[in-house]
Amino acid sequence: MKKFQTRMTAWIAALAVAWTLAGGAAAADLTEVIPIGRTAGIKMESQGLMVESIDPVTTAVGEVTPAKQAGFQEGDILLRVDGQEIDTAEALQKKISLSAGKTMEFTVQRDGKEVKLSGTAVQDKSGVYRMGLTVRDSVAGIGTITYVDPATGQYGSLGHGICDGDSGVLVPLKDGSLMESSVSGVVKGVSGTPGCLQGDFNLQEDMGSVEENTLTGIFGVLTDDSYYAGKEPVPIATADEIQTGTATILSNVSGEEVREYTCEIEKIYGEGGEYDRSMTIRVTDKDLIAQTGGIVQGMSGSPILQNGKLVGAVTHVLVSDPTRGYAVQIEKMLEEMDKIQ
Known part of the structure; x- marks a missing residue:
């Protein structure tokens, strides 16, 4: 061997x-x-990014949960952001970081159907824009x-x-x-x-x-x-x-x-x-x-x-x-x- x-x-x-x-x-x-x-x-x-958890983001004014506000659910498969396919967790965070607080459109697969969600990332205490999503791209x-x-x-x-x-x-x-x-x-x-x-x-x-x-x-x-x-x-x-x-x-x-x-x-x-x-x-x-x-x-x-x-x-x-x-x-x-x- x-x-x-x-x-x-x-x-x-x-x-x-x-x-x-x-x-x-x-x-x-x-x-x-x-x-x-x-x-x-x-x-x-994985084909798309699997949403493992929805987490609060600690900002300068307290905790908020933008992913929950956008309508994400655990088990969603994130396919596209603003029409662009996203296939790694790093690519997703880069896209969110560059959003500068603008509203983004997310396409997810849920129960075999595509669902459109809209959400806005917030800045954490270090100034990085985050949605509060934990995703998996491989196992x-x-x-x-x-x-x-x-x-x-x-x-x-x-x-x-x-x-x-x-x-x-x-x-x-x-x-x-x-x-x-x-x-x-x-x-x-x-x-x-x-x-x-x-x-x-x-x-x-x-x-x-x-x-x-x-x-x-x-x-x-x-x-x-x-x-x-x-x-x-x-x-x-x-x-x-x-x-x-x-x-x-x-x-x-x-x-x-x-x-x-x-x-x-x-x-x-x-x-x-x-x-x-x-x-x-x-x-x-x-x-x-x-x-x-x-x-x-x-x-x-x-x-x-x-x-x-x-x-x-x-x-x-x-x-x-x-x-x-x-x-x-x-x-x-x-x-x-x-x-x-």
Whole structure:
């Protein structure tokens, strides 16, 4: 493995522009894929700027909130200022700083529709014009690749979407890529506090694309086959083949090693389940519990196998009990991948 350059801490979303994946069999036609269970670094640039918070600005005469007065809401996607596209937080602050107190027109995306807002920046105590907006233009972290179609390199990962942590809105994807990673440490989960994986990443070379961010995971193409070369595919379980009872999780919680750990599928929600919460699972493997406490951030996407078939992927941990969490049925991930063929 190449030397890793940067360390990051895992995130898990509790966190779309449709692009075209490489050609191949439709996901709905797939009968087998290779389960992965290996972590990867994920970096994404958003399409527009996501409004994370609306904050007061401290001026010479007290606190004011120009963004709130203009009608901004957390979760808005800021697309344009005075008709000019803005794609970085730095570009936004520069535009606001140069406004000199003149009224600006903001175009935001809200609930899938474009909304026009008008607002005027105010000077803070240092004389800099501000709107009182905290925005995000990119995200980065660690997650687990669930599966890959060896014929095309198309993969699914996470089992849930990457969302804004406060508003829960899906981050609209402009561009994204995967980086090779190695797990360098674990913050163990305890009741009331989710744990997380810590990873080292090779920022010098991408190993795949992120081409879609959806409610059931992120999808793209692995351009480097090192994660799955020589591995055998397994059958995909249909919804009626999944049973409560013993199963296994493939996960990477140390270095680059992927191990199989025991778990129990406690409940299956079927069609009534949410996008990323179609099963309740409980970790029973003593080694995994000793090392991580159970499910931790960064394990999202870890494939779940039962009776020799891929049945789903880990998505969330229960904060009150890190040995328990949720999983998505594999068919739901494949259905989403099929939409972006």
